[in-house]
Amino acid sequence: MATSFFRESLISPRKPPVSRQGLRGWLHENLFSGPVNSLVTLLVGALAIYALVPVIEWALIKAQWVGDSRADCSGDGACWVYIETRLGSLIYGFYPEAQRWRVDIVFVLFVVLGIWLMVPAVPGKKVAALVGLLVFPVVAFFLLSGGFGLEHVPTRRWGGLMLTLVIASVGIVGSLPLGIVLALGRRSSMPLVRGVCVVFIEFWRGVPLITVLFMASVMFPLFVPEDFNIDKLLRALVGIMLFWSAYMAEVVRSGLQAIPSGQGEAGAALGLGYWQRMGLVVLPQALKLVIPGIVNTFIALFKDTTLVLIIGLFDFLALIKAGTSDSSWLGFAIEGFVFAALVYWIFCFGMSRYSQFIERRLYRGH
Amino acid sequence: MGSVQTTSSDIPMIELQRLNKWYGEFHVLRDIDLTVRKGERIVICGPSGSGKSTMIRCINHLEEHQAGDVIVNGITMTRDVKRVEQIRRHVGMVFQHFNLFPHLSVLDNCCLSPVWVKKTPRKKAVDTAMMYLERVKIADQAHKYPGQLSGGQQQRVAIARSLCMHPDVMLFDEPTSALDPEMIKEVLDVMIELAEEGMTMLCVTHEMGFARTVADRVIFMDEGQIIEENDPETFFNHPRSPRTRAFLGQILGH
Amino acid sequence: MLRPFDSLPRRGRGPLWRDPAARALVFQVLLLIGLASVIGLLVHNTLQNLDARGINTGFDFLDNRAGFSISQTLISYDGNSTYGRTFVIGLLNTLLVSALGIVAATIIGFTVGIARLSPNYLLAKLATVYVELFRNIPLLLQILFWYIAVIRSMPSPRQSLSLGDMVFLNGRGLFVPAPEPQTGFWFSVAALLAGSVAAMLMARHNRQRQSRTGRRLPMGWIIPALVLGLPVMVFLVSGSPLQWDVPALKGFNFSGGLTVLPELLALWIALSIYTAAFIAEIVRSGIQSVPKGQTEAARALSLPPRLTMNQVIIPQAMRVIIPQMTSQYLNLIKNSSLATAIGYPDLVAVFAGTTLNQVGQSVEIMAMTMAVYLVLSLLVSLLMNIYNARTALRER
Numbered sequence A: 001m002a003t004s005f006f007r008e009s010l011i012s013p014r015k016p017p018v019s020r021q022g023l024r025g026w027l028h029e030n031l032f033s034g035p036v037n038s039l040v041t042l043l044v045g046a047l048a049i050y051a052l053v054p055v056i057e058w059a060l061i062k063a064q065w066v067g068d069s070r071a072d073c074s075g076d077g078a079c080w081v082y083i084e085t086r087l088g089s090l091i092y093g094f095y096p097e098a099q100r101w102r103v104d105i106v107f108v109l110f111v112v113l114g115i116w117l118m119v120p121a122v123p124g125k126k127v128a129a130l131v132g133l134l135v136f137p138v139v140a141f142f143l144l145s146g147g148f149g150l151e152h153v154p155t156r157r158w159g160g161l162m163l164t165l166v167i168a169s170v171g172i173v174g175s176l177p178l179g180i181v182l183a184l185g186r187r188s189s190m191p192l193v194r195g196v197c198v199v200f201i202e203f204w205r206g207v208p209l210i211t212v213l214f215m216a217s218v219m220f221p222l223f224v225p226e227d228f229n230i231d232k233l234l235r236a237l238v239g240i241m242l243f244w245s246a247y248m249a250e251v252v253r254s255g256l257q258a259i260p261s262g263q264g265e266a267g268a269a270l271g272l273g274y275w276q277r278m279g280l281v282v283l284p285q286a287l288k289l290v291i292p293g294i295v296n297t298f299i300a301l302f303k304d305t306t307l308v309l310i311i312g313l314f315d316f317l318a319l320i321k322a323g324t325s326d327s328s329w330l331g332f333a334i335e336g337f338v339f340a341a342l343v344y345w346i347f348c349f350g351m352s353r354y355s356q357f358i359e360r361r362l363y364r365g366h
Numbered sequence B: 001m002g003s004v005q006t007t008s009s010d011i012p013m014i015e016l017q018r019l020n021k022w023y024g025e026f027h028v029l030r031d032i033d034l035t036v037r038k039g040e041r042i043v044i045c046g047p048s049g050s051g052k053s054t055m056i057r058c059i060n061h062l063e064e065h066q067a068g069d070v071i072v073n074g075i076t077m078t079r080d081v082k083r084v085e086q087i088r089r090h091v092g093m094v095f096q097h098f099n100l101f102p103h104l105s106v107l108d109n110c111c112l113s114p115v116w117v118k119k120t121p122r123k124k125a126v127d128t129a130m131m132y133l134e135r136v137k138i139a140d141q142a143h144k145y146p147g148q149l150s151g152g153q154q155q156r157v158a159i160a161r162s163l164c165m166h167p168d169v170m171l172f173d174e175p176t177s178a179l180d181p182e183m184i185k186e187v188l189d190v191m192i193e194l195a196e197e198g199m200t201m202l203c204v205t206h207e208m209g210f211a212r213t214v215a216d217r218v219i220f221m222d223e224g225q226i227i228e229e230n231d232p233e234t235f236f237n238h239p240r241s242p243r244t245r246a247f248l249g250q251i252l253g254h
Numbered sequence C: 001m002l003r004p005f006d007s008l009p010r011r012g013r014g015p016l017w018r019d020p021a022a023r024a025l026v027f028q029v030l031l032l033i034g035l036a037s038v039i040g041l042l043v044h045n046t047l048q049n050l051d052a053r054g055i056n057t058g059f060d061f062l063d064n065r066a067g068f069s070i071s072q073t074l075i076s077y078d079g080n081s082t083y084g085r086t087f088v089i090g091l092l093n094t095l096l097v098s099a100l101g102i103v104a105a106t107i108i109g110f111t112v113g114i115a116r117l118s119p120n121y122l123l124a125k126l127a128t129v130y131v132e133l134f135r136n137i138p139l140l141l142q143i144l145f146w147y148i149a150v151i152r153s154m155p156s157p158r159q160s161l162s163l164g165d166m167v168f169l170n171g172r173g174l175f176v177p178a179p180e181p182q183t184g185f186w187f188s189v190a191a192l193l194a195g196s197v198a199a200m201l202m203a204r205h206n207r208q209r210q211s212r213t214g215r216r217l218p219m220g221w222i223i224p225a226l227v228l229g230l231p232v233m234v235f236l237v238s239g240s241p242l243q244w245d246v247p248a249l250k251g252f253n254f255s256g257g258l259t260v261l262p263e264l265l266a267l268w269i270a271l272s273i274y275t276a277a278f279i280a281e282i283v284r285s286g287i288q289s290v291p292k293g294q295t296e297a298a299r300a301l302s303l304p305p306r307l308t309m310n311q312v313i314i315p316q317a318m319r320v321i322i323p324q325m326t327s328q329y330l331n332l333i334k335n336s337s338l339a340t341a342i343g344y345p346d347l348v349a350v351f352a353g354t355t356l357n358q359v360g361q362s363v364e365i366m367a368m369t370m371a372v373y374l375v376l377s378l379l380v381s382l383l384m385n386i387y388n389a390r391t392a393l394r395e396r
């Protein structure tokens, strides 16, 4: 029954049929593979053109880019002059103009530190983290606030993008260490420690940030002795730090859970104490694993810095909002919000891309 | 293990005629010609990446070919969904990684397709399923979930699940490659039994003992083409192509 | 865990301060003392401050007359209502916008999430753009945009956008016809109930029928016919006993019909669009979490695409989707508190805002407000734990 067959010379590979190749193949595969697919392509394409063309026309082609007063904006395109004239206050808030160089220095330091921490190729991550957690905040504080011969600028004059970045950085720098402690506490074998941490974490995770900010502004003053006055910004910062430390704790905890218990046991077998085991063996691995989670929390924190406008701080968004009721520039709300959206979007999208990049790197490393 | 009696007839069950397939620019299947007659047992082997899986996946249209013909039970494969489903009813398939549905019990895995596709009354479908589960010696686990079974047990359930559709031909894609050694035998025993009952089978496997016992023909593939094809006796004892020899040398540890 | 080494002889333990059990005990005692003193100090300070400022304590204020007006009240409220009532009104408004938002976000989110998996390149890309655009812009910004730049910038009522002279949209809000049931309308409601019950019975009968004969009834038609068709029929036969109060322009504004406040509209749109971006991601990753082998096995068993989706993919994806989705719902409820920024009278705006300003009892009021969200969160996580326990895949 069995047929016998033997191929003397191999068949060499050939090119695929034309319809499968190049652009035509791609178009056929992805856009026009069947009647339904083709119809969807046409519909979505038409919708995209219909929606996109006016937007591009408004934002770019018909837009007014140069000028210095309202009168320059007469066309029906976007009036970017509106943004340009208030760019200074959007960035620095009410910071005295003569002192803005101090903010610039902090910005530059911030960017340098950010690159040092975030670009994998740059060495010395531990040093960078220490500088970022300990040195930079002190330097930045004195530069922004004054002291050592610099004129004092009270926090009520801080505002704009600068304030947004201050809140975001303090938020992350404060919430990460606290989050780590809480995460360790939640996994502790001591019932009281565990209980306190669970209650603390679940409390903050259960309430909206806005109620925390309200609490910070109306209840904190009640908690301290009468003649003791804490700064409004500081109160908000404490609230934000406590709130986000709970979310950070859950992120860190997920990392701790992913580390096999053998790691801790191996540390114990080597005679390391609890803090040595955690600090030298478990935490470094766990934190590396959850960098994407930390970055994602940071994105959420960054977006939520906008909430401080509700308790009367003038962050970037608050100034944009205030601009919509500026009587000499009425009618440019859309420009303001679009610009703000762009700024926030670039930052958040960039960070989320970074987090995906790190995730892929981690994935490869395992 | 004695040799299984040949029961094949002359009716062609599967015909692959000058089958060609490309992944992008990569020519995976080159001028494949193969006829499987009813009742015939064929073993396909070859180095990894030679296109074995791709070839048998073209038979039930899990992959689409671009040139040539696939004819199953006299029906020529096209893109037409109804026709593809019609062909798939006659063709059972067992995967390397079992692919049982983890959210359904063993019994429900077996009944899903008969009930929904063949419109079998559920009571009858359950009876059939229990019969096949009995045959693969796993009836006592019928109400467990796949995650609760060992790999070998899962693969036996997967075979029973395919059989519940009463297929005319069974395709096996390395059914024992993901199993621990002690479980390989329990699956092979089921497959041998199936062969003894006269099922038409097309197996991609490197279990050469199985090939010697069961196969009517052994096919060696490399670089997307059929290099050599012979009855097991000749294939193993007098391989003609140097590639086949090299491959057998590796796999049999000569 | 406090005394793990009880059975060891005392001599083997070394000095007391090296005994881990003793250390743990001491540490916890210190923690307890520390916590107690901090809390004690805070309470002490607070009481003193309250005393100094002449602010009352306790919940008696809830029975006092509120006397301020609220722009949207789902239950009756007037100048004589109490602060307790403002709490309920705020809570109801929070629940209203949350419910509306959850429905819309789920619909948009599922649509976008499935579109992201479409074989059509353009549609998939469009869905990706949606997700990446909206989840990376702060929600508050989106709320302010919809409120200030879009809805409040709409023309005056005289130049409203209108849909068939029934629905009107202008800077004062959205005006839609209000249904006014007449006598006899309740027959239709009864028919709806009857139809639903009948549909459930039919579904059961269908299962038994399949078991006997293998055939199924076309339930895709029967269920809508029973649940929707029957009430509609009864409605028509009983002489359409429902009238619509259509909003009409009177003077400078519309009267009659239902008014959706611009604040509610803006908040609803922004919450739905924002949350939908996250839900879309959850749906996409949930569906993609089902291994490819599952689809292949289903196809090899000749299951058609729709059955593969309904019987194999969706049941597995849902286990991943539902818990994450619930946490998005919770986020939406918490995020609805951003209402404060545009003056929609939700719980935070009314109670932790206006009421707190008038009464000054910030401790009680903040505690009540936060308790609402905490209770909701705990309730939902409880439900989720039950769900997870029930649907967990059974493994060895």
Ligand SMILES: Nc1ncnc2c1ncn2[C@@H]1O[C@H](COP(=O)(O)OP(=O)(O)O)[C@@H](O)[C@H]1O
Pocket: B023, B028, B046, B047, B048, B049, B050, B051, B052, B053, B054, B055
């Ligand atoms: N979906 C795919 N896209 C592109 N290349 C593929 C795909 N599936 C398989 N291949 C390639 O086709 C070749 C044949 O694969 P396969 O049929 O799985 O080989 P075998 O089963 O013989 O090991 C391999 O080189 C593999 O890399």
Ligand SMILES: [Mg+2]
Pocket: B052, B053, B054, B173, B174
């Ligand atoms: Mg293979």
